[in-house]
Amino acid sequence: MVRSTSTRLEQHPYAPEQTGPLQVIAAGAPGSGTSTLVAGLLHAAPAAHGGARSRFVIADAPRPERWALQLAGSGPEPVALLVVDARMGLETDGRRLALIASLLGIRRLLLAVNRMDQVNWREDLFARIRRQYRDYAERLGIGQVSAIPLSARDGDNLCAGSSHMPWYRGPSLLAQLQAMHQPRQTPRPLRLALQPRDGEQPSRVAGQLLSGLPRPGDEVVVLPGARVSRIAHVDTDAPASLVLEDDLPIAPGDLLACADARPEVADQFAAHLLWLAEEPLYPGRAYLLRLAGAAVGAQVSELKHLLQVDSLEHAAAKRLARNDLAFCNLALDKALPFDPCAELPGSGSFLLLDRVSERPLAFGMVAFGLRRAANIHRHAMKVDKASRAAANAQKPCVLWFTGLSGSGKSTVADLVEQRLQALGRRTMLLDGDNVRHGLNRDLGFTDEDRVENIRRVGEVSKLMVEAGLITLVSFISPFRSERSMARELLDEGEFFEIFVDAPLAVCEARDPKGLYKKARAGTLPNFTGIGSPYEPPQAPELRLPADRHSADALAERVVELLRQHAML
Structure with missing residues (x-):
């Protein structure tokens, strides 16, 4: 049948x-x-x-x-x-x-x-x-x-x-x-996405068979760690369960492959992406990538072109809509083993998911690893974050002030920094307008540019924490996803999200820069709160009711937050 x-x-x-x-x-x-x-x-x-x-x-x-x-x-x-x-x-x-x-x-x-x-x-x-x-x-x-x-x-x-x-x-x-039913003449190389061991037999491994068939005596390698062994036994009834000659450590997301036909291992690759979601893709936004049993954080680092389905021509694009096919570069949080999808789709195709809900957003097909990934290596420094923090006699962290334009973020952040300076602390304040005069001067105010704006500032704030500084970041940062990305760049307890909460009507009445007036007149598109959405924090470390208290009082609450967490 x-x-x-x-x-x-x-x-x-x-x-x-x-x-x-x-x-x-x-x-x-x-x-x-x-x-x-x-x-x-x-x-x-x-x-x-x-x-x-x-x-x-x-x-x-x-x-x-x-x-x-x-x-x-x-x-x-x-x-x-x-x-x-x-x-x-x-x-x-x-x-x-x-x-x-x-x-x-x-x-x-x-x-x-x-x-x-x-x-x-x-x-x-x-x-x-x-x-x-x-x-x-x-x-x-x-x-x-x-x-x-x-x-x-x-x-x-x-x-x-x-x-x-x-x-x-x-x-x-x-x-x-x-x-059309014809047995394959040339077998494909072995690829087995490994599952965590059950503890019964240290040398036994099992997983999802993506390609090839394991055979006793075959030399195999566990990637990305490149640990080599041989297959001692294969279960006849379950070829995805086998025993190795050595007891190798197995981590979630590891891939078992034949040693003489290994997949590539890198943290950057080029891929075709079929976008599935109603909301657009934004380059630089943090997503979750699942490939051959592994799950890592990932970003579309460059959207190279949109592929026109009818003509097969390439078109420039800054975002993707549902059912769009694009060619792009992706950067992963850590290196993974993979194959070109056209050769081995089981270990060359992946899903891109929302980091919070894990809802599928895109289906991806790896084209090739990026050469830059093989040429860039981290250098182990003798002076690290801990030694810099000790030299500064303080615990470094990020105070991330978010809120609508006109809510008072920059005013409160400035007062907090003055208090910390008076206490002898070493600080750095990154303000949205100031950073756009230099590092982010090439960015506008579209949703895509806002995502990239926060991605860059998140990376800079991480460097400031590595330098041992208490870093104050005052940005509208309208999207929860990017604020979450900035938090995940730091160690546990180093990120404090501070919601400077003022209703839109209050911010518009203040309008210190005349921006709301321009937005209402239609001369300032994509303005947060008017033409572009603001997603308020759901569980900030501190909420400041900026419509009911003075900036001095709010600044004192931020300093008290640091004291409560033994940061001062």
Whole structure:
């Protein structure tokens, strides 16, 4: 029989090298009839073959992200079954699916031109669609495109021939799938995403088999630490469970690979990114990246270009919208092992998630590691943060003042610094307007620039703490994500978020710089609170009601906060 599979977006059910069922992943533009086609195969295949067991597994991937995930996790050389509505022909959605398949290394595409009954079984329409897809697929590097005209609703050419299309002399869809089942001649290298040990046997490891098959005697390496051993035993019933000759330390996210065909290990790589979320992607924003069982923090460090699906041309972009495909550079919090996705999608594809909710935001396909990652190394300094703090006789930290324009952030921060100076403390105050005269003079006030503005200031404040200083940061910093990123740059207890809370009406009435007046007049776009949102802190270390107390009183509360945490 034909079996149907489905996959949650968070999973990666990669099938290793096998001579079992051929993996067939079906997708199509909305309204193309993909689900009807899959259901028709499920219903008709046993009868068409006398109940004999079929040699393929078919999965319905109704959206681009499902299509990408299923293809990445479907085993070696799956068949990409693309369903097209004969009435609509070649559409952007269909091109996008073919483009994603090519980035995942798919080199054979099976085109099902459905709903032929609704175009009067016209041979010329089918021939045009087939030609258009072959031309597009050739530009993508997909060398094999087989096209079949059919009507999934009525079963024409689904599992048997059709009297309505005597001009078509090729196989039915089911017969074509059966003919495409061929065992892989060249096995792929071993990739096993390791899971934490259960403690029963120190040398036993298990995980998710992404590629290849483990064999006793094979030399293997555990990455990223590059620890080498050999496979002593493989469980026959569970090839993803094996025993090594050595008891190697295993950390979450480690990857076991064959020693003579290792993946690359780096903390920066270039990748194609399919953006899934309704909210846009902002370069520089902190995300969570999951790849082959590992989870690390990541940022899109450079959005190189947007890939136009129809023309395959490159376009400049500062953000991504839903279903956009882009080529970008990513920087990770730590180095991970990976392969080019077109060669090994199991260890070359990843998910980009929201750091707080872990909601999937993008599906990524690694293209190559960045050379700069291999050429940059941290130098161990003899004088560290602790020695600098001791020399300053204080505990360094960041006081991060956030609030609307006009709330009084800079005034309070300035008064706090004066008090700390009077106490003999060594400080540095980073003010939003002042920093934009130098370090951030190239940034505007779009959401993208605001993200980059805070990313840079977060890194600078980290350096100030490394210097042993009490650092005061006075920035609107409207987005929780970037304030959270700044916090995560520092050690526990070194970051104090201080919400200078004044209602919008109060800030607008003060309007010390005349900015609200300009924003209301429409001459100052993207102004926080008017044309751009402000996300107030949910659990700040200190909330200052700036509409009810004087700046001196608020500054004293900040100094008291430092005393309570033994920072002074």
